[in-house]
Amino acid sequence: MFNFFYNSNLFIWIEKIINFINSIFFVLLISALSFALIFSPPDYLQGDSVRIMYVHVPAAWIGLASFSCIGILSILNFIFKIKNLTIITKSIAPLGLMFTCLAIVTGSIWGQPTWGTFWAWDARITSMVILAFFYFIYIAIHKLISDEDKAIKFSSIIAALGLINIPIIKFSVEWWSTLHQPASIKITGTSTIHSSMLMPLLLMFSVLILYCALIFLMKYKTEIIRIKKKNLKRL
Amino acid sequence: MLPKKVKKRASLLAITLLVSAIGIFFILQSLNKNILYFKSPTDIKNNQNINFDKKIRVGGMVKKNSLIIKEEEIKFIITDFNNELNISFSGTVPNLFSEEKGVVAEGKLQDKTFFIADRILAKHDENYMPPELKDMMKKNAK
């Protein structure tokens, strides 16, 4: 009985946040898109093709960030066995896979007009493809292994191993000579991107982050309903 | 204190991660040459046993005032600011290809100073700015 009435506050908060995001999402999306596609200036070198950056870079960031989340939460889950963490990592994984694939696809579309090729097996791009594979394996384990404890064990190890790949992706452009350019936005030091282009980039990033939050909360809500339904049967 | 089981799982995971991280580090170290997408002119100068039949990629900056366009053929010099390499290419180049910009050429070495490319890729840097600002910077530089 106890389990059935558990975390009702959380559920109400999730609904509130979903409604809030829904109310502001379209206004933000339209403004971000209009800045990214119309009002922002073209680049001095790349011209208008630089606008692809406004979807490519946020997608890549989200792909990397979600895998870092999955990796860290999976390690905690593996060690301390907290059930809720599994729900969280399982909700994030498909989102991360989608954005990683989007980063690869938009990057390849961007490569054609700037580099002159759709694809190059340089360190950055290859390590990004490996990241997509890690996502894929992680999701496949949860889909294919029906024994939940086993699935959590294997997927946690995969996620922890995949975590090693994250710094490789991040620093690949500095360690090896690649076709891909180094990072423009640095955590320390000045960014090499002009503010008139940084603004739409951050706007698009916040829109996509909100989108991720929305999907994540909806998935989390679905999981709660699923658990409630199971418990209802036991009543 | 933490239960024994938790400690055991934590140490197990830590060891697995450490071992695989070290393993991957050594694999990457040994593959280092293959991971490099292109060689610099200095690499080529220092390399003793070059296979002239094998296709390779070289990269660097297109040297200022070195670009010569003769009908079908494009000739230029790439530099990594230490050494230089002459490149000859016939075909279409990417839009971003120009002097004092990064370039990667795919093709075969004729000798240590001459390279025949059959494909040219442009490499751009991490600076993004509107054209007006670039003009201003040029003026200031003068």
Next chain:
Amino acid sequence: MIENIILMNGYGIFVWPSFLITLLACGLFYYRTRKTLKKYEKEFAQEIKELSLEKRKTVLENSKIATRILSSYKKTF
């Protein structure tokens, strides 16, 4: 003006598809997530309907979540 925005000096054929692919993928993903959510809400509501009157009363009185799920399920119709 509008022509300029669409063509983007010839880069339009690269810029527009990449934005469209992103929006399309996101839209499709949202639609599927929503569909599963609605499906579970519906199944949950049906489970509640099948309960006996007494049980339904205790569940709805004691669980805010059950009431919430039911009300959001009813809203969709």
